[in-house]
Amino acid sequence: MSSTDWQEWVVETYSELVEPLEEWLFEQGALAVSLEDNADEPLLEPGPGETPLWQNVKVTALFAGSVSLASIKQTLPLSLLAGNSRNDISTLEDRDWERVSMDDFTPIQMGPRLWICPSWSSPPDDALVTVSLDPGLAFGTGTHATTAMCLNALDELIVGNERVIDFGCGSGILAIAALKLGAQCALGVDNDPQAVFASRDNALRNDIESDKFVVVMPDDDAVGEWTGEANLMVANILAGPLLELADQLISLTAPGGIILLTGVLEAQAAQLIARYQHVNLKLNQQRDGWVLLEGQKPN
Ligand SMILES: C[S@@+](CC[C@H](N)C(=O)[O-])C[C@H]1O[C@@H](n2cnc3c(N)ncnc32)[C@H](O)[C@@H]1O
Structure with missing residues (x-):
């Protein structure tokens, strides 16, 4: 040796x-x-x-x-x-360990418009919207099924000027993608300080202006200020926290706003649907045993 x-x-x-x-x-x-x-x-x-x-x-x-x-x-x-x-x-x-792990991350298409691209490679010429993201401290590079389903749904749902909450933002990938797809502004919330740091850092690397994407811990006053404001709420956490957070996530969503929930296994979907009955959750996608549920808050 x-x-x-x-x-x-x-x-x-x-x-x-x-x-x-x-x-x-x-x-x-x-x-x-x-x-x-x-x-x-x-x-x-x-x-x-x-x-x-x-x-x-x-x-x-x-x-x-x-x-x-x-x-x-x-x-x-x-x-x-x-x-x-x-x-x-x-x-x-x-071996060149950095090179090996870099080779594992290549540009991935997440929807008709959206690509996630590591900083060391270039997106294809016909990529309409690109988020630059490298593996780092916090969860969320697009390689996990739950993140990929959310990105795919965001590509379809964002038409422009939405106010978006990314609850459990990790690397900030979902909020940053929403902003690049045309959302007006976003709030990222995470209970892990490393995720808050990573989201802010990734926003900077993607030239997102700091007033467009505010990232905070759950007890920050900024969260309450968003009550009834989110036209689109996306939360990729886990079934347990999503059950606990149901009232808060619904109250942060604007009347008529869309709620996307994942981090939920197929077998857990019924429990989530019952807890979120007010927003009438339906299956949006499923991959690798995980589901993405979509609901709408009544007007
Ligand atoms: C599965 S990761 C999702 C990251 C990213 N949004 C994505 O889609 O790839 C879940 C994130 O939720 C955060 N989280 C877990 N429970 C939470 C809670 N109760 N409140 C806020 N954030 C939470 C974790 O710290 C983690 O960053």
Whole structure:
């Protein structure tokens, strides 16, 4: 192994042990730690500071090639592992990692007008509307089915001058796409400060004027000021928070305004439809087990 190689250490554990295990791995010099569902449970995104909801978690830690992992492995407290779990170290050849991940992101067409394009490549000449977006701190590059369905619906629904709320804005991708498609202004709301930062940063990179796209945490006064104002409300969160937020999302929407909800699995749709009965949710699209529901607030 050359000192420029990387090492990957894969450990299986239970969700309640993820936090101490992660902390321990970083103490040993891990450069990055990623978490994956280890039991084919659907992906449910943890809130800030929460551990994942999956019961069985595959933890992958990346270390520099120079770290003596074999001896560190001997000191791993067994109490941090799932019983009979995988605990493997492997060497990764030194490659141009940035290049590899860049190659995974290419321009994607999301609707008749809209393309999402990483900053290092150019959109096709006939792309009418382009959002420039790179993978970063917050969820939302367009590669996830829920984001892609929202972008597709926005391409169809935005005709010009709408006031849009993107609740759970992540990278800001949906609001930025709405503005580029012709919306008048947008409010982004997210309970993760990194997402608020990422949305503002992505807006700047897309030449969106700061007064057109305000991004705030849910307890900010700006949210209340939008009561009854959104002609289009889009929320890609998860079924649980969407059930809790129902009254607020409906009250922020203008009479006659459209509500798009996703982050909802097919099996959860009926519960959402019942909770949002006031806006008469219908299926707009479904992909990879996820649904996009569309409703309209009565005039
Ligand atoms: C699945 S991501 C969606 C990001 C982006 N809108 C997209 O479509 O790709 C969900 C986002 O909702 C945020 N979120 C989760 N619960 C929330 C809540 N109760 N209030 C505000 N934001 C929330 C998360 O921090 C995350 O950034």
